[in-house]
Amino acid sequence: MRIDNLNDMNRNYIFLTIVMLVLAAGTLFLTTSDEPKQIAPEELLQEIIQPSRYVTTDQVAKMIIQGDPSLLMVDVRPEGEFEEYALPGSVNVPLENLLDEENLSYFGVPGVKVVFVSNDDIRADQTWVLTKRLGYKGTYVLKGGINCWMQTIIDPLPPNEDAPKSEFEAYAFRRGAQIYFTGAATLAPDGENVQVQVRRREKTNVAAGGC
């Protein structure tokens, strides 16, 4: 009886061993597609018709001034234009070189908002669609691009006298930002060196009570 059981057990083991070997060998014949991973067209369409990818020049200016470490501006214009003028702290990835491996490594970092910058928002939008197709999250487009940046931050126009209060507040902010980005050149001679402020939690003095 005991020996019968052992034989049964051995037969089961032999059977399972063969099944496992066949299954494992089967994985060798699975063809993996070399196509890059991309999202479904329906999903891409949904993303494209939503305006949520746009960030305004005001938002970006505020983040630069505050030294927000989660902001990464990627300038997709050609190198020559980038050298002529660029937003402080932005990196240059010309659209032609977008798919280079070292450039792709900028995207998809958790907690980092990548904002694409171009002269208007067309090139940036094109870049954004490509990164979306590649499945990267956390990419945005600077609404209006450098042109809008010039109009709103570098050279803001005062609103009409009957404009709503929010516009005056925006104007006040833009004036401040203007000083920061242009007039403050003497204070911060190199625009690339935006100081990142590290906010630390204040230490509480545990032994302060004298007990």
Added chain:
Amino acid sequence: MGPLIPNGIIGEGWDFVIAILLGIAFGFILEASGFSSSRNLAGVFYGYNFVVLRVFFTALIVAMVGLMYFDYVGWLDLSQIFILPTYLTPMIVGGVIMGFGFVIGGYCPGTSFTGIAIGKLDAIFFTVGLFVGIFLFSLTYPLFEGFFDSGYLGNVTLTELTGIPAPWFAFAFTFVALAAFWGTMLIEKRVRKNMKQYKF
């Protein structure tokens, strides 16, 4: 389709619920495999009981080969799976320490809890030691910090390091595991013959 939570098929709040259910299932399997007995567990080092090797190797190769098929039929996107970052030397040293702890204490962390669940005194003793160890490590962490973060290789897989496609590794690993099953069965038989008595 999968992974289910990152792709939004299951809401993010469910991950703890799923973790608890998986934990219960894991504990149940550990106990059902006899892993709450330190004699069973330590047997792998003395050659009289290789149940640890068999259970873990079985889980490993079934999951590994299964996931490759899941990936192939599109149920699970393996490229989205989290891969633990590799810190080479600290991991080797950690493995050696873990091995010593295992052979001396007769438990690994997970199994010590299943041991407690059925009231084993040695498991309770082991778990107290476990927490003391964690506490001491936390206190002395600044001393080890440099070493702890050394040898960082990123979230690499063997396929990325060597360029050999994953199925070859899977097949080789399965082969080694199955060979180990049969090999250890022979060792077990020979060692047990010389044992006067063996209780679980």
